[in-house]
Amino acid sequence: MKEALMNPRLKIVKHPLILQKLTIMRNKKTDNKLFRELLNELSALMAYEITRDVKLCTNEIETPLGKTIGYKLAKPIAIVPILRAGLIMADGILNLIPMASVGHIGIYRDEKTLRPVEYFCKLPKNINKALTLVIDPMLATGHSAAKSIEIIKERGGADIKFVCLISCPEGFKVFNKEHPDIDVYTAFIDEKLNKKGYIVPGLGDAGDRLFGTG
């Protein structure tokens, strides 16, 4: 399983502030409000690092004192949270990239086949032209992440990055097998997945901790 982690498609977004905020989120004593706020802040910090290399185009602009070169992102950005925990990450990234468009994908696991099934999908019309950030705090089994990318590719998405807070070797392996062309950005790679599909040590059920449903 360790070789999965040597894959250049798995990118760790390193920053002292990210690690400190993630540590507070992991703590079981952290309440829902603080947990939500931290995920929001962390998502913006991650997006800042991830978009470091996006291409720019230039145009001439006029300041009150003269002409200069201006810069603009060469491509539109689309954010696609996987429901429901991805929603709070989307809010955080929108604080940084307010002009991004937002799509939503809902996936559930069929009890009989255990396969991921789409129950909701609304994507921006320009998904084929955009840099698309697909977001979910946890890359756990990897099935819903992989299914989401499949859905976006089917609808024309081509420039896609998957962004999560915590991943695990099992989840990345499944994801990378289905989508070896897609980069995964994560703040931390945890030890393992347990039998119930939770990341260990992880942070528990992200959706429940975000929305107080645990």
Ligand code: URA
């Ligand atoms: N989803 C979560 O919210 N937590 C996990 O550990 C795994 C999946």
